[in-house]
Amino acid sequence: DTGVSQDPRHKITKRGQNVTFRCDPISEHNRLYWYRQTLGQGPEFLTYFQNEAQLEKSRLLSDRFSAERPKGSFSTLEIQRTEQGDSAMYLCASSLARVTEAFFGQGTRLTVV
Amino acid sequence: DAKTTQPNSMESNEEEPVHLPCNHSTISGTDYIHWYRQLPSQGPEYVIHGLTSNVNNRMASLAIAEDRKSSTLILHRATLRDAAVYYCILLGFQGAQKLVFGQGTRLTINP
Numbered sequence: 001d002t003g004v005s006q007d008p009r010h011k012i013t014k015r016g017q018n019v020t021f022r023c024d025p026i027s028e029h030n031r032l033y034w035y036r037q038t039l040g041q042g043p044e045f046l047t048y049f050q051n052e053a054q055l056e057k058s059r060l061l062s063d064r065f066s067a068e069r070p071k072g073s074f075s076t077l078e079i080q081r082t083e084q085g086d087s088a089m090y091l092c093a094s095s096l097a098r099v100t101e102a103f104f105g106q107g108t109r110l111t112v113v
Numbered sequence: 114d115a116k117t118t119q120p121n122s123m124e125s126n127e128e129e130p131v132h133l134p135c136n137h138s139t140i141s142g143t144d145y146i147h148w149y150r151q152l153p154s155q156g157p158e159y160v161i162h163g164l165t166s167n168v169n170n171r172m173a174s175l176a177i178a179e180d181r182k183s184s185t186l187i188l189h190r191a192t193l194r195d196a197a198v199y200y201c202i203l204l205g206f207q208g209a210q211k212l213v214f215g216q217g218t219r220l221t222i223n224p
Contacts, residue, residue: 004156033211033212035214041216042198042200042214042215042216042217043157043212043214044214045211045212045213045214048210048211055210056210056211091156091157093156093157093212101147101159101162102149102157102159102212103159104156104157104158105156106155106156107156
């Protein structure tokens with residue numbers, strides 16, 4: 001297991017289209033987090049899972065965003081009807097527990113044109 | 114959520130020690146102090162964390178004030194590869210259940 005992997009690494013989409021990103025966490029990690037990062041800013045929390053349960057969602061996560069983690073393994077983040085403001089780096093992270101170190105993936109860079 | 118305050122930017126020279134400060138005056142007794150860094154075009158990377166005692170690992174040292182209201186990340190001998198944004202984050206068993214990133218400190222290393 002080489003770490004957290006995210007797919008795709010880059011996505012260019014037209015405004016109004018739906019996109020889905022995938023995150024594969026480190027296998028024994030029960031916590032999984034999604035963040036969004038725009039240029040020059042720190043990562044902003046979107047949502048997190050403990051196993052398959054989605055325990056918290058940020059107010060940033062509008063109705064167009066949905067995340068799942070079936071069976072507590074990989075996770076998907078879907079954005080419906082993309083807008084230009086959705087252009088950002090989407091980061092996934094996983095950890096064993098709340099206060100232990102989190103491992104981040106390389107991110108998926110979304111560009112909405 | 115307990116808040117941290119860091120300088121926006123710092124600059125140092127290669128092969129010299131770097132001391133990155135962080136203030137967290139509202140820290141609670143169960144909050145751990147975490148440091149992450151983010152190199153250009155990469156996801157954040159864990160550096161170190163501690164609760165009360167100073168901590169050392171292969172990447173850095175963490176010095177925690179006795180009252181825990183501030184801490185310092187120490188890079189003993191900076192290299193060009195240490196140029197990154199460094200984030201100081203509080204994480205504990207109460208309050209925030211996740212890492213909350215601020216603006217961090219952008220560290221520039223001069224050759």
